[in-house]
Structure formats: structure tokens, C-alpha cells
Amino acid sequence: xxxxxxxxxxxxxxxxxxxxxxxxxxxxxxxxxxxxxxxxxxxxxxxxxxxxxxxxxxxxxxxxxxxxxxxxxxxxxxxxxxxxxxxxxxxxxxxxxxxxxxxxxxxxxxxxxxxxxxxxxxxxxxxxxxxxxxxxxxxxxxxxxxxxxxxxxxxxxxxxxxxxxxxxxxxxxxxxxxxxxxxxxxxxxxxxxxxxxxxxxxxxxxxxxxxxxxxxxxxxxxxxxxxxxxxxxxxxxxxxxxxxxxxxxxxxxxxxxxxxxxxxxxxxxxxxxxxxxxxxxxxxxxxxxxxxxxxxxxxxxxxxxxxxxxxxxxxxxxxxxxxxx
Amino acid sequence: xxxxxxxxxxxxxxxxxxxxxxxxxxxxxxxxxxxxxxxxxxxxxxxxxxxxxxxxxxxxxxxxxxxxxxxxxxxxxxxxxxxxxxxxxxxxxxxxxxxxxxxxxxxxxxxxxxxxxxxxxxxxxxxxxxxxxxxxxxxxxxxxxxxxxxxxxxxxxxxxxxxxxxxxxxxxxxxxxxxxxxxxxxxxxxxxxxxxxxxxxxxxxxxxxxxxxxxxxxxxxxxxxxxxxxxxxxxxxxxxxxxxxxxxxxxxxxxxxxxxxxxxxxxxxxxxxxxxxxxxxxxxxxxxxxxxxxxxxxxxxxxxxxxxxxxxxxxxxxxxxxxxxxxxxxxxxxxxxxxxxxxxxxxxxxxxxxxxxxxxxxxxxxxxxxxxxxxxxxxxxxxxxxxxxxxxxxxxxxxxxxxxxxxxxxxxxxxxxxxxxxxxxxxxxxxxxxxxxxxxxxxxxxxxxxxxxxxxxxxxxxxxxxxxxxxxxxxxxxxxxxxxxxxxxxxxxxxxxxxxxx
Amino acid sequence: xxxxxxxxxxxxxxxxxxxxxxxxxxxxxxxxxxxxxxxxxxxxxxxxxxxxxxxxxxxxxxxxxxxxxxxxxxxxxxxxxxxxxxxxxxxxxxxxxxxxxxxxxxxxxxxxxxxxxxxxxxxxxxxxxxxxxxxxxxxxxxxxxxxxxxxxxx
Numbered sequence: 001x002x003x004x005x006x007x008x009x010x011x012x013x014x015x016x017x018x019x020x021x022x023x024x025x026x027x028x029x030x031x032x033x034x035x036x037x038x039x040x041x042x043x044x045x046x047x048x049x050x051x052x053x054x055x056x057x058x059x060x061x062x063x064x065x066x067x068x069x070x071x072x073x074x075x076x077x078x079x080x081x082x083x084x085x086x087x088x089x090x091x092x093x094x095x096x097x098x099x100x101x102x103x104x105x106x107x108x109x110x111x112x113x114x115x116x117x118x119x120x121x122x123x124x125x126x127x128x129x130x131x132x133x134x135x136x137x138x139x140x141x142x143x144x145x146x147x148x149x150x151x152x153x154x155x156x157x158x159x160x161x162x163x164x165x166x167x168x169x170x171x172x173x174x175x176x177x178x179x180x181x182x183x184x185x186x187x188x189x190x191x192x193x194x195x196x197x198x199x200x201x202x203x204x205x206x207x208x209x210x211x212x213x214x215x216x217x218x219x220x221x222x223x224x225x226x227x228x229x230x231x232x233x234x235x236x237x238x239x240x241x242x243x244x245x246x247x248x249x250x251x252x253x254x255x256x257x258x259x260x261x262x263x264x265x266x267x268x269x270x271x272x273x274x275x276x277x278x279x280x281x282x283x284x285x286x287x288x289x290x291x292x293x294x295x296x297x298x299x300x301x302x303x304x305x306x307x308x309x310x311x312x313x314x315x316x317x318x319x320x321x322x323x324x325x
Numbered sequence: 326x327x328x329x330x331x332x333x334x335x336x337x338x339x340x341x342x343x344x345x346x347x348x349x350x351x352x353x354x355x356x357x358x359x360x361x362x363x364x365x366x367x368x369x370x371x372x373x374x375x376x377x378x379x380x381x382x383x384x385x386x387x388x389x390x391x392x393x394x395x396x397x398x399x400x401x402x403x404x405x406x407x408x409x410x411x412x413x414x415x416x417x418x419x420x421x422x423x424x425x426x427x428x429x430x431x432x433x434x435x436x437x438x439x440x441x442x443x444x445x446x447x448x449x450x451x452x453x454x455x456x457x458x459x460x461x462x463x464x465x466x467x468x469x470x471x472x473x474x475x476x477x478x479x480x481x482x483x484x485x486x487x488x489x490x491x492x493x494x495x496x497x498x499x500x501x502x503x504x505x506x507x508x509x510x511x512x513x514x515x516x517x518x519x520x521x522x523x524x525x526x527x528x529x530x531x532x533x534x535x536x537x538x539x540x541x542x543x544x545x546x547x548x549x550x551x552x553x554x555x556x557x558x559x560x561x562x563x564x565x566x567x568x569x570x571x572x573x574x575x576x577x578x579x580x581x582x583x584x585x586x587x588x589x590x591x592x593x594x595x596x597x598x599x600x601x602x603x604x605x606x607x608x609x610x611x612x613x614x615x616x617x618x619x620x621x622x623x624x625x626x627x628x629x630x631x632x633x634x635x636x637x638x639x640x641x642x643x644x645x646x647x648x649x650x651x652x653x654x655x656x657x658x659x660x661x662x663x664x665x666x667x668x669x670x671x672x673x674x675x676x677x678x679x680x681x682x683x684x685x686x687x688x689x690x691x692x693x694x695x696x697x698x699x700x701x702x703x704x705x706x707x708x709x710x711x712x713x714x715x716x717x718x719x720x721x722x723x724x725x726x727x728x729x730x731x732x733x734x735x736x737x738x739x740x741x742x743x744x745x746x747x748x749x750x751x752x753x754x755x756x757x758x759x760x761x762x763x764x765x766x767x768x769x770x771x772x773x774x775x776x777x778x779x780x781x782x783x784x785x786x787x788x789x790x791x792x793x794x795x796x797x798x799x800x801x802x803x804x805x806x807x808x809x810x811x812x813x814x815x816x817x818x819x820x821x822x823x824x825x826x827x
Numbered sequence: 828x829x830x831x832x833x834x835x836x837x838x839x840x841x842x843x844x845x846x847x848x849x850x851x852x853x854x855x856x857x858x859x860x861x862x863x864x865x866x867x868x869x870x871x872x873x874x875x876x877x878x879x880x881x882x883x884x885x886x887x888x889x890x891x892x893x894x895x896x897x898x899x900x901x902x903x904x905x906x907x908x909x910x911x912x913x914x915x916x917x918x919x920x921x922x923x924x925x926x927x928x929x930x931x932x933x934x935x936x937x938x939x940x941x942x943x944x945x946x947x948x949x950x951x952x953x954x955x956x957x958x959x960x961x962x963x964x965x966x967x968x969x970x971x972x973x974x975x976x977x978x979x980x981x
Contacts, residue, residue, distance in 0.1 A: 039655060046659050049374060067371060068527075075509060075526050082523075156781060161511070184780055185512055187773065190655055194648040198465040200781070209662060213647050213669025288665035323513060364967070492888070496843045496881040503850055503874045510867040517867055518853060541908060548904035548938050714941035715948055718932045719955055721908060725915040725931065726959065730969040738916035742909045749905055753897055754839045772870040784863025 026087060026268040028061040035091040037076025039069040042160075042189050043126050043207050043289065044253055048092045050285050051123060054276035059268075073163065074100070074110055081116050085258040087265035092123065094253050096163030098308030102316040103163050103323045113305055118261035119254065121270045122296040122304060123277065124286060126251040127208045128169055128226030129237060133199040134218060141224040141243055144203065148179035156182040158192040158201040162323040165251035166192060168312065169205035169226045171321040176244045196220055207251050208233065209290035226250070233290065252294065254301055266298055331681045332454065338682025339689050344387050347380070351388035352690045355395015356697060360403055362411050362536060362727025366396040370656045374663070382664040383679050387686040389660055393653045394446065394636045394687065397596075398694050401438045401629055406431060406709050407720050409540045411727075413531050413597045414632035416762050417486070417604040419539060421617060421624030428620050432564030432706045437574055437622055438629040439698045440566070445582040445630035446691035449637035452586050453644075453684050457673075460638070461645040464590045469781065470788050473774040474798040475591065476767050479598040480760070481802040484809055485605040487757035491809060494760055501761035504529065505768025512776055524736040532731055534765055536724045537741040538758045542748020544717045564702050566622070574626035577607050581630035589635030590642060591650065596635040601763050603631035637687055644680060645670055833894025836885050843882030850875030904938040911935035923975030924964055928956045 034052050036045050045067065052063040068076035073096050083089035101109050111117070130141070138144050148155045159167035162185060174181060184201050186192040193210050195201045197219045205226045212233055214220040224240040225231065228248035240247040255273055257266070276282055277293040286293055296304065315321055338344060354373075358364040370389050377385035400412030405422030418438065425434040452460075467475075480498050487494035507518045508528025519525035566574065581603035588599040607627040608617045617624050640657075642648040647668030649655035658668045666676060673680045709716065728741045751758050782788045790796045831837045850871055860866030911934040918927035932952060936942050963969045972979075 039652060042655070042659070043662075046662050049659075050663065065371070078523065078526075153783075162513070182780060182783075184777060186777075187511055188649070188655065190649045190658065194465075194642075194646070197646065197648070198468065200468050209667075213667035213671060216667070217670045219646075219670070285663070285665075289662055323515075361967075492881060492885055493839060496839070496878060496885065499874055499878045499881065500843070500846055503846060503871070503878065506871055506874070512865075513867045515857070515867045517857060517871060518850075541912065545901065545905045545908050548908070549898075549901035712941070714936070714939035715951065717939070718911075718936040721911055721935045722915070722928055722932050722955075722959070725912050725919075726963055726969070726971075729916075729919060729971065730963065730967070733970050735916040735919060738919075739913060742912040742916070745909050745912060746905065749901075750842070753900060754835045754842075755895075756839060775870065776865045779862050780864060782863075784861065786862065 026265045031062040037073035085260040090257045095165045099312035102312040117256045119301045122254040124291045125294045130223045131220040132203045135199040152180040155202040158184045158204045160189040169249035175318045335681030335685035338678045339685040347384045347388040351391020352395035355392040356399040359396035359399020383682045391690045397636045405434045408543045414600045417628040424620035435702045441578045441626040441630040442633035443695045445634040449634040450688040469774040469777040470795040474795040476771045478798045478802040482605040483760040497761045498764040501764025502768035505765045537744025538748035541745025545749040546752045577623040577627035578630045581627040582634045585631030585634030586638045589638035599631040599635040600628035603627040833889045834897045836889035840886035847878035907938035921975045924971045
């Protein structure tokens with residue numbers, strides 16, 4: 001009961017807060033298609049579905065999630081790029097969005113993150129953690145680096161495909177430490193997690209929600225956080241940044257639309273998602289998932305993506321990282 | 326024994342009125358999407374996922390699971406009645422089931438499918454109860470080399486399905502693997518054989534190929550000798566299996582269940598491999614093997630039991646390890662995470678109500694499916710006793726709508742037209758399309774596993790022979806190939822001798 | 828007597844060869860990589876080469892081992908049935924579901940020698956289309972307009 005009153009108060013406060021922008025508010029007249037460029041069931045999918053359900057309650061039209069998986073998210077991205085900029089087709093993108101220009105620069109860069117899309121808001125961050133199978137016999141980050149340096153090219157790091165957080169964190173890790181590892185892409189995050197449990201690969205920068213259960217059951221050994229902060233669920237696991245200064249690769253998520261999305265639509269969607277990300281119920285669901293709300297203004301989001309593009313181009317300069325084609 | 330206590334918890338959970346209701350809703354929707362072409366369980370579950378936010382976790386998963394195995398039931402109905410396999414695992418059911426329907430035995434085929442599925446589902450439920458943890462550890466022993474070898478074995482076994490020569494069967498398999506390449510390469514993200522058509526970037530949907538080659542191709546072939554067709558007596562001979570039928574299906578049901586239970590645990594094409602494997606096995610061991618492809622009731626019982634058993638045991642890696650064995654299981658894991666449950670081995674100990682309730686609900690759901698489907702058989706049979714010249718235009722229209730609804734695209738409809746033409750050409754040259762379809766589904770996975778094996782072994786192909794499970798499967802594949810090859814060589818030589826003599 | 832002793836093998840061989848050549852020619856653009864790090868071109872080239880071998884073998888057999896004739900290709904039903912599918916695709920968004928169904932069902936039905944006007948069949952057709960509209964368009968929400976864009980211009 002208290003919670004209900006509480007959220008009603010919060011909603012009222014928000015309404016007052018965003019009241020000034022109401023003149024230009026955009027009122028959708030048909031369902032909004034929220035494209036997830038990954039298979040259903042993954043962390044991005046689950047977080048986005050929670051947000052979509054919340055925004056559906058407030059925006060007056062259903063927000064319908066559609067999974068368009070494949071090509072490391074490129075299939076979904078090109079669908080949105082070619083969509084009409086009317087606000088009815090938007091997409092939740094992740095870390096690969098800012099890294100693809102670096103990954104594909106040896107052939108044809110598939111898109112310009114800042115020119116081909118309208119950035120609406122960053123939504124949530126999912127912390128990452130470097131895990132290894134117990135059979136590897138490695139318990140600390142330093143041991144992992146030493147083993148890799150002693151036997152170059154024998155350890156392997158898995159991923160859910162090129163341009164996923166697992167792949168990128170691994171590449172940054174290689175660039176910063178100078179070690180050589182084999183990159184082994186899988187069809188999905190779930191399968192790459194399973195490959196650590198079975199010992200098929202020697203390590204994975206996993207998203208924390210996918211790894212926590214296995215860590216608890218001692219099916220995986222956590223070496224270090226891939227993102228810059230410790231998390232409550234893993235109080236003893238230090239960030240990689242302790243050994244590798246500045247290392248911070250969370251799986252960030254953000255809402256984008258086709259280029260040329262009118263400002264009133266951007267502002268409405270930004271406000272709606274920001275409100276959803278403050279809803280106590282949503283916050284609780286996200287924290288159950290291990291995700292951290294990370295709402296931003298459109299301008300902050302543009303600045304962030306700009307820095308991401310620069311960061312991954314820098315990694316590609318050093319490691320020659322690229323999509324394998 | 327703790328097992329009884331666990332079972333009791335499961336019964337208590339699954340038999341609450343609210344969970345019974347969700348189970349019923351699940352299997353009902355499942356049957357419906359299985360029967361309707363185009364709509365599959367993955368799309369349905371993804372659509373219903375947000376609705377489960379408000380439900381208790383047990384009810385949510387019981388309903389979603391019901392959709393999944395309900396769809397397996399429904400998929401076989403159209404395969405038998407009108408040769409439209411809506412699910413990949415019902416392709417082989419269409420082979421003999423449709424022939425039975427043409428002989429007026431549709432009722433018996435449908436009843437066999439339903440009863441076989443029920444028995445298989447019941448046994449598989451107990452398999453999960455007793456053996457889930459040890460079986461799950463077997464699944465973990467399967468690395469990419471083992472999967473690749475398993476798929477080679479599956480494809481070789483599917484040659485047994487084909488009636489024509491070995492050369493044609495092999496060529497059709499390679500053709501199917503090749504069709505599977507169309508789309509975006511999972512490993513590198515580059516598009517192949519798509520002619521820069523964005524509509525092909527996701528690859529060709531299985532339903533388009535199956536409806537075109539099986540459904541449309543069959544209709545054209547039927548119209549070719551229409552007069553002959555009408556002569557076939559369309560006398561419907563009973564809706565339930567006869568005593569003789571029972572005698573013939575009981576073995577295939579049990580063998581299919583065993584095979585399905587084992588293969589279902591393995592990620593990827595488990596359920597599909599199970600139904601193909603069960604069919605091939607029966608064709609080899611059955612005393613009626615000459616009847617296969619012409620309406621053998623064993624050819625319906627075995628694959629239907631196998632795919633239903635497989636559908637159930639595919640929950641094992643998901644429940645015990647938190648590892649998804651197919652896209653539906655990935656969605657179920659998503660549903661659990663939404664509920665704040667960490668998938669993994671702890672589910673069994675920390676969420677006993679969920680774990681055992683879900684397992685018991687599968688058996689309850691199977692019972693509901695049997696009760697739901699048996700009375701429907703009479704209705705289905707009456708539906709296909711409409712004169713063929715009135716029935717087939719409706720089937721064609723049904724195919725068009727179904728394929729359009731896959732991704733709301735007319736491009737898919739045109740693509741099906743092309744595969745329809747191809748299906749008719751295949752019939753003209755006596756090429757068996759079932760192995761092509763199996764290869765089409767397995768192709769992309771096979772390539773992925775091959776590449777990953779060699780990536781991990783750094784280009785050393787001997788791993789396929791040095792890892793025991795992989796080596797065993799390849800050896801079985803070679804033996805199978807020889808078994809198929811030898812009679813045809815002997816026959817050739819005899820033919821040659823006859824010619825010389827004549 | 829024709830040189831081709833097994834027409835069924837001959838035409839199968841032609842199909843396999845055509846697919847193999849297509850695969851090789853288009854696939855030669857894709858990077859091969861190497862065994863330990865296969866590129867997107869590796870598997871397609873293996874498959875196409877296998878198919879090439881099977882195609883040549885099948886063709887060769889067609890000239891050596893006698894086999895069956897290919898029965899007459901039923902051009903009229905093939906064109907009408909496949910054409911009705913294409914017609915549905917062409918019309919469903921432009922003319923709408925109702926007209927597309929009428930046109931394509933009549934076209935495919937005309938492939939049968941039993942095709943003639945019957946009151947019961949005509950009523951059945953209307954009932955079938957109505958049921959289809961209710962089930963797929965209304966209940967399942969498949970985005971097919973009942974009346975297409977041609978009629979909404981004004």
C-alpha cells in the first residue's frame with residue numbers, strides 16, 4: 001500500500017517536473033515498435049521489455065518489442081536506419097553501436113553512429129565480470145595475465161559475437177595488457193556462458209546477471225569486474241581497473257531512432273524512458289537483473305557515444321581488432 | 326527417498342486450480358499456433374513474455390512450457406492432414422502421415438501421433454525426475470567437435486529416408502546445407518548469397534521452404550494426375566488405431582521416446598534430429614520397412630514420440646544448468662530472470678516449487694493435450710473429406726497467408742512460390758526433399774561448430790578423431806554409410822551382369 | 828535412341844551443377860581464411876565443390892546407366908498454382924485481403940479439371956474468406972488490409 005502511494009507521489013512529482021515541455025509533447029497514435037537487435041531472453045532484451053511495459057502504461061500506446069537478431073546487431077540497426085523518422089520505430093542498442101565503425105573500417109563502415117541515427121537516451125548499464133572455468137586452475141587476474149604471457153595464443157576468450165560487450169572487453173584487455181588470446185564467437189550470450197561452464201573456452205567477460213548463478217555454484221571463477229565499480233553481489237571481486245588503469249567496459253544500453261527524428265518526439269521519448277527508469281518497481285526489477293539505470297539527456301548521450309567511437313578506434317589502432325571478414 | 330517429497334511438492338504446485346488454468350491456456354495456445362502455419366512457439370512466447378511479469382514464477386513458466394510442447398502436438402496435425410509441416414520436427418511425420426491420410430487413415434494417423442506423444446511425454450517426464458542432473462552433465466561433455474560429428478551422423482542417417490540412389494540423397498543434403506548458407510554469417514557478420522536483398526539478410530525461414538517444397542509442390546503433383554487420384558477410395562477407416570495398429574506402434578513409440586529423450590538434451594537441432602533419427606531407425610529395424618513412405622503407421626508413431634520426448638528433455642539443461650538448448654529455452658531463461666530467479670543448478674534446491682511444479686505440470690499438460698486433441702480428430706477428418714478440387718485452393722491460400730504472417734512481407738510469399746516450383750521439379754526427378762530440409766536447418770549450425778572446433782584446436786582437424794564421443798559418432802556414420810552403400814553396389818553389379826547376359 | 832540413357836539423372840545433374848557453379852562463382856568473393864580461422868568463404872566453397880562432384884557424377888551416370896524417363900511436366904497446374912501464390916503477394920497490400928483471396932483462390936482452383944461454377948462452392952469461398960479475415964486479420968492482427976491501398980487513394 002505504501003509503495004503504491006509512494007509511486008503515485010513520484011509520478012506526480014515527475015509530471016510537475018516535465019510539465020514545462022508539455023506544449024510540444026508528442027502523442028503517439030499507433031503502437032511504437034521497439035526493435036531489439038538481439039535474440040529474445042538476453043539481458044538487453046529483458047531490460048528493454050521491462051521498460052517497454054512501463055512506458056506502455058504512460059505513453060498511451062503499446063510499445064511492442066520486436067527481436068531482429070543477427071550480424072552483431074547490424075540487421076536491426078539497418079532496419080531502424082531505413083525506417084521513417086516518425087517515432088514509431090526505435091531501437092535499443094548496446095556497446096557495439098559505438099564500436100562497429102572501428103570493427104568494420106577495413107572494408108565498408110556500415111553506418112555513422114552520430115549522423116545516421118538520432119540518439120534519444122542512455123537507458124541502463126549492465127556490469128561485466130571476467131570469469132574462467134574452475135578447471136583452468138586460475139584464481140586471480142594476475143595469474144591469468146601471467147599464464148597468457150607465458151603461453152601466447154593458447155588461452156581463449158569467448159563472446160556472443162563480434163561487437164558484443166564480451167568481444168570488446170576482451171579486445172581492450174588484450175590491447176592494454178599486451179597478451180595474445182584466441183577470440184571464440186558464439187551464437188548467443190547463453191551459449192558462451194555454457195562454454196565457460198564446460199571448460200570449452202578459458203575465459204569470458206560475461207554480463208554479471210548471466211554469470212552470478214554459476215559463480216554461486218562454483219561452476220565459474222570470477223577474476224575481476226570488467227566495469228569500473230565493485231557490485232554488491234560480488235563484494236570480493238575487484239575491478240580490472242586495479243591492474244589495468246582506466247579499464248571500464250559495462251554493457252551499456254541506449255535508445256536510438258532513425259536520423260532526423262523531430263525534437264518533440266526525442267524529448268517525449270527521453271522523458272518517458274527517464275520516468276520509467278525512476279519508477280521504484282522498474283528500479284527493483286533492474287537491480288534484480290544486475291542492471292543499473294543510467295538515464296541521460298540526449299546531449300549527454302551524444303557526448304558519450306562520441307567518446308565510445310574514439311575509444312574503440314583507438315583499440316583497433318593498437319590490436320588490429322576487426323570483424324572477421 | 327527425497328524424490329517422493331519432491332514429487333509431492335510438484336503435485337501440490339501443478340494441481341492448484343490457477344496453475345491448472347495456466348497450463349490449459351498454454352497447451353491450448355500451443356496447439357493453435359502449431360496448427361496455424363507461420364506462427365511458431367518462439368514468436369508466441371516472446372509476445373506473451375511481458376504478460377508473465379505479473380504472474381507468480383511457477384504459473385508463468387508452466388504456461389510458457391505448455392505453449393512449447395503444445396505446438397509440437399499441433400504441428401503434426403497439418404503435416405498429416407495436408408502435408409504442411411509447420412514445425413521442423415514434423416517434417417518426417419508428413420512423409421507417412423500424409424500418405425495414411427490419402428488412404429483414408431487420417432484419423433488413425435492423428436490418434437497415433439497424439440497417443441505416441443502422450444506416452445513419450447509421460448516417460449520423458451519421469452526421465453527428467455530421475456535423471457536430470459546426470460543427463461545434464463552429459464550435455465556439457467559435448468563440445469563443438471561432438472556437435473559437428475553428431476550432425477554429420479544425423480545427415481548420414483537421413484539418407485536412409487530417401488528412396489532413390491545414394492548419390493541423389495547426398496546431393497540433396499549438400500543442396501540443403503547450401504540453402505542454409507543464405508543470410509548473414511553468424512561468425513563474421515557478413516552477408517552471403519543475399520544479392521544485397523535486406524529481406525534475405527536473416528536467411529530463409531524454414532516455414533517458407535517447407536510449405537513451398539512440401540505443400541505447394543505436392544498440390545501441383547496431385548493435379549497432374551487428377552483423374553487417377555479421384556479413383557482412390559476415400560473411405561475413412563476408423564478414427565482410432567486398431568488392435569493390429571497398436572501392436573505395430575508400441576515398439577516405435579518406445580524406441581522413439583528413448584532416442585528423443587537423449588537427443589532432446591543437446592542444444593541446437595536436438596528435437597529435429599530426434600524425429601529424423603527415430604524414423605530412420607524404424608525404417609531399418611521394422612519388418613514393414615517396405616511400407617515406409619507409403620503410409621506406414623510406424624513412420625508416424627516413432628518421430629512423433631521422439632520429438633515430444635525431445636521437447637520435454639530439452640528443459641533439462643535449462644533447469645539444471647541454466648543453459649538454453651534452443652531459442653524457446655532462451656526465452657524461458659529470460660522469463661526466470663524477469664522473475665528475479667538466477668537460472669542455474671541452484672534452481673532445483675532454492676526454487677523446489679518452481680522446478681518440480683514445472684516438471685509435474687508437463688505431465689498434466691500432456692494429459693490435457695490428449696483430452697483436447699482426441700475429440701478434435703473427428704472434426705479434422707471431416708474437414709479433409711471435402712472433395713480435393715475444393716480443398717486444395719484453400720490449402721494454397723492458407724500457405725500464402727501463413728508465410729506472409731511470418732514477417733509481414735510479400736517477399737516471403739514470392740519466395741515460397743519459387744520453392745513450390747522447385748518442390749514440383751524435385752518430384753519429377755524423384756528427389757526426396759526431407760533430407761534437404763534437415764540439412765537446411767542443420768547447415769548453419771554445422772558450419773559454426775566446424776569453425777569453432779578448428780578455431781579452438783588452431784586448425785588441427787584430428788580433434789574430430791581423437792575425442793572419443795566425436796570419433797564414435799563419426800565411426801557410426803561411416804558404418805551407416807557402408808550399410809546404405811553396399812546393397813546398392815551389389816544391386817548395380819547384378820544389373821550390370823544382367824545387361825551383359827541379356 | 829538418345830545419348831541420354833537416364834533423363835531423370837540428367838536433369839538432376841543439371842540442377843546440382845547449376846547450383847554448384849552459382850555457389851562457386853558468387854562464393855569466390857568471400858574471404859576464405861584458413862582452417863584455423865575460417866572466413867565466410869570457406870564452407871560455401873567446400874559445399875559447392877562437393878556439389879560439383881555430385882553433379883558431374885550424376886551427369887556421367889545419366890549417359891551410362893539406363894534409367895527412367897521424366898514424365899510430362901504439368902505446365903498448366905504448375906503455372907496456375909504457383910501463379911496464384913504470386914498473385915496473392917501482388918494483391919494483398921495493394922487490393923487488400925478480400926480481393927487478393929478471391930483472385931488467388933479462383934486462379935488456383937482453375938487448375939483443376941473439376942473447376943466449374945457451383946453455388947455451394949461459391950458460398951464456401953465467401954465463408955472461407957470471411958473466416959480468414961476474422962481469424963488472421965482481426966483476431967491475430969496480421970497487418971493485411973481488408974481493403975488495400977488502391978482503394979484508399981481518395
